[in-house]
Amino acid sequence: MKLFVVTLVALAGLLPQLALAESGYRVVPTMVTDWKTVYGQIEAKDQIPARARLGGTLVELSVSEGDMVTAGQELGRVVDAKIAFQLDALDAQIAALESQMANAARELTRGEELRTRGVITVQQLDTLRTQAEVVGQQLAAQKASRQVTEQQASEGVVLAPVAGRVLEVPVAKGAVVMAGESVATVAGGGFYLRLSVPERFAGALQQDAPIAIDTAGRSVEGRLAKIYPLIAGGRVEADVEVADLNSEFVGARVLVKLPLAMREAVLIPAEMVRTRSGLDFVNVSGPGGTVERAVVPGPVEVIEGKPMVEILSGLTGGEEVVAHVE
Known part of the structure; x- marks a missing residue:
């Protein structure tokens, strides 16, 4: 019986060490991407004015700003x-x-x-x-x-040139319009993000690079589809294609993260960092046992669905970090 109790006590003493070993993380310097946050503006691929082909009086106007229309739909009628x-x-x-x-x-x-x-x-x-x-x-x-x-x-019938959303209706019913004057502007053909990036970052932009976008409170990923060669006002324009871009408001600005460069960083799982009295600590396993070390954490990045925090100071790589045991 005494032997059984001693054995249980020994095993109980080993359990924390086994848990630490199982939850250990070997620190290895990892290549990460430096991101530049800029604003992108939602634009329509096609913004085509629906023009009056006949001069006269606008006797009918069946659309207003924000309406969805189909190609060839009647928007108004001009009578001479x-x-x-x-x-x-x-x-x-x-x-x-x-x-x-x-x-x-x-x-x-x-x-x-x-x-x-x-x-x-x-x-x-x-x-x-x-x-x-x-x-x-x-x-x-x-x-x-x-x-x-x-x-x-x-x-005299004014037709929608493309299927999409009506952005602007500059005239009112009863107005006199000239031939070729715009009655409504229709945005269609899909939507994209237009970026205006400082020219010092132009060399870091790469065609088809993945782009992180924060729109309507959610994060989506896009693709850098086109980089324009003309620099105007010290800025380079680029287009980003997004599969499920929120196009409720054309011209709205959203945050876009551009990949600029690759650098080496020390990353560990975010749950291995504990904050106490305004300082951040990690448990480092060594030959003499587990010691608590103060570190300076950086931004958190989600890698393969797992939050990883960058350690700016306190770890150099090669150490084994273990989880905190309550």
């Missing part, structure tokens, strides 16, 4: 009152030419009958046939002119 009068005039001319055409056809039929009886000459019959053809061509020309005017009237 003069077109109705032009159509009436063309209809009158067509009616007159149709009457002339009917009379010319009757004259030609009568002339063909008289020619068979030898009453008129071939030249007179050709004259009647020419008159009928001329009136027919004039009638066709007037009908074509009417189709042109009808097409102009149909161009």
Whole structure:
């Protein structure tokens, strides 16, 4: 019985050491990325104005800022009152030419009958046939002119150039607009982030590099899709593609972390650092046992889903850090 108790006491003394050994972490210098935090602005790939193709009065306007539209959807309608009068005039001319055409056809039929009886000459019959053809061509020309005017009237309908969100409606119903004037601006084709980076960091930007983005309180990852070669005002512009970018507000600014350089750092699991009396400590295992050492922690990075804290001072690499045991 005494031997059994002694054995239990010995095992109890070894349990903390076994737990420390199992929870130990060998400190190895690791290459980490230096990040530069900048602001990116949400932009639409396509911002196309829906223009009026006809000058006149805007009698209908069916959209406002923020509405979602489809390509080809009717946004408004412009009416030019003069077109109705032009159509009436063309209809009158067509009616007159149709009457002339009917009379010319009757004259030609009568002339063909008289020619068979030898009453008129071939030249007179050709004259009647020419008159009928001329009136027919004039009638066709007037009908074509009417189709042109009808097409102009149909161009009063303002259509959405692309599917997307309406960003701006600079006119109101009842306004007089000119041909080519914008009635609404539609953003579509997807959204991306436009960055403006100081030129001293231009050499560190790499095509297709992963970009960390903080938008709407959540972190997402994007891809540096394009770097523009023109430097304007000491800044370089670049575009970042994001799969699930929040596009509720076009032009909104979000925080973007750019990878600039790689450096060597000492990282340990964040739970191995204990703060006491304003100081930070880690347990370091050595030949003489476990000792507590003061360290200066840096930023925390999530690596493979696990928070790791950078140790700026107190560890150099090669030590074995063990978890604190309560």
